[in-house]
Amino acid sequence: MKILITNDDGIYSPGILALAEIAADFGDVRIVAPDVEQSSMGHAITASRPLSYKKTKIGHFEAFRVNGTPADCVSLGCFHWDKVDMVLSGINIGSNLGNSMWHSGTLAGAKQAALLGIKGIAFSMPSHQEEIEFETIKPFASKVLKTLIDEKESPALVNVNFPVNPRGIVWAKQSVRHYDGVVKPSKDPMGRKHYWFTVQPIEETEEGTDRWAVNHELVSLTPLSLDLTNQKELESMSQKRYFPTP
16 A cells, blocks of 8 residues: 655654654655645645745655645655555644645645545544654554555545543544634834734634544544535525526
């Protein structure tokens, strides 16, 4: 099995090496990741300039750094390595729960794989601990990978989030919450105005969601779809026949 690994924290992040070490038990591993941090880049692709693809050294793994986004890395990685079986993205230092899926560069790496017809799995963990400790989550990451590889009907796109000290694994839906949208103006040392976006949620965390799972020390697995269509609203609006039937 050929396993391509990327991230959005950059090729020198310890999380990508930890994920490569886990994945090495399941197949041949190659790392293709951004040369600098690309957090919150979402599914951006580079269309206005050429990209470079340079060999580097990450542990004992074959690795390449790209001056582009996570989605760029997956496209280039699959171009240079024929017939990739699976793309893993992470382990991101910082959770990608709920609404953060919309702008996550980590998840974008897995989404790009799904767009290419390849299974994509994104892995993230909290960043608030003083020292990032991967050893406690490695057994859980390994179990998640084994399950998704062995199960023939497993989802093609999965978002995985680890708590700091996992005690179990659950399937969970995406936590969707609204935010206050408050912008905090401030000034830099030169007296120039700048702004901070706040992320204070309005609603409480709903049970059964990814955020609820991680808050209860459970690894959350969320199966995702590339189709953003709201089927319920589509059916409702179609039945109202605002437009003549062709």
